[in-house]
Amino acid sequence: MVFTQQNHVWVSPGIFITIGKEIIRNVALPMSIIMPASIIGLLVLVTRSWRTKSVYFYCMLLAFILFVIALVITVGIEVPIDNKIKTWTVASIPSDWQNIRDKWEVYHTFRTFVSLAGVAFFITTIMNRKQPVN
Numbered sequence: 001m002v003f004t005q006q007n008h009v010w011v012s013p014g015i016f017i018t019i020g021k022e023i024i025r026n027v028a029l030p031m032s033i034i035m036p037a038s039i040i041g042l043l044v045l046v047t048r049s050w051r052t053k054s055v056y057f058y059c060m061l062l063a064f065i066l067f068v069i070a071l072v073i074t075v076g077i078e079v080p081i082d083n084k085i086k087t088w089t090v091a092s093i094p095s096d097w098q099n100i101r102d103k104w105e106v107y108h109t110f111r112t113f114v115s116l117a118g119v120a121f122f123i124t125t126i127m128n129r130k131q132p133v134n
Contacts, residue, residue: 013093016101020085028082035074039067042122059125066118073111078104 011019042064049057081104094100 010098013097014090016097017085017088017090017093020082020088024082024086031074035067035071039064039071042067055128056125059121063118063121063125066114066121070111070115070118073107073114077107078111 042060046057046060046064049060081100084100088094088097
């Protein structure tokens with residue numbers, strides 16, 4: 001059952017649990033590989049350009065920092081919420097499930113924008129690199 005309130009779509013607890021568990025199942029493994037691999041790759045690029053102290057270095061450093069922030073949000077806030085959702089059933093869903101969902105959504109949105117900014121710095125840096133990385 002889907003409800004709407006002031007241009008925001010609310011779903012029933014059963015639908016929320018079903019959708020939440022499916023999303024968790026689909027993204028947990030790929031993201032547990034992609035996020036650390038991206039951070040390691042960025043760390044390599046940052047350390048290789050450390051001596052230059054160029055715009056390339058600082059933009060790559062910003063991308064690295066933003067990806068680390070996204071990882072901290074994911075591991076520190078979103079994964080614990082996901083782990084709770086994985087245990088829920090319609091009969092056992094907590095009475096404040098909507099507050100938990102809203103907290104997850106706020107941090108997810110923030111993490112998404114942090115990640116997009118990191119990707120933007122990375123792409124801008126790669127596209128405008130004027131000197132080879134040592």
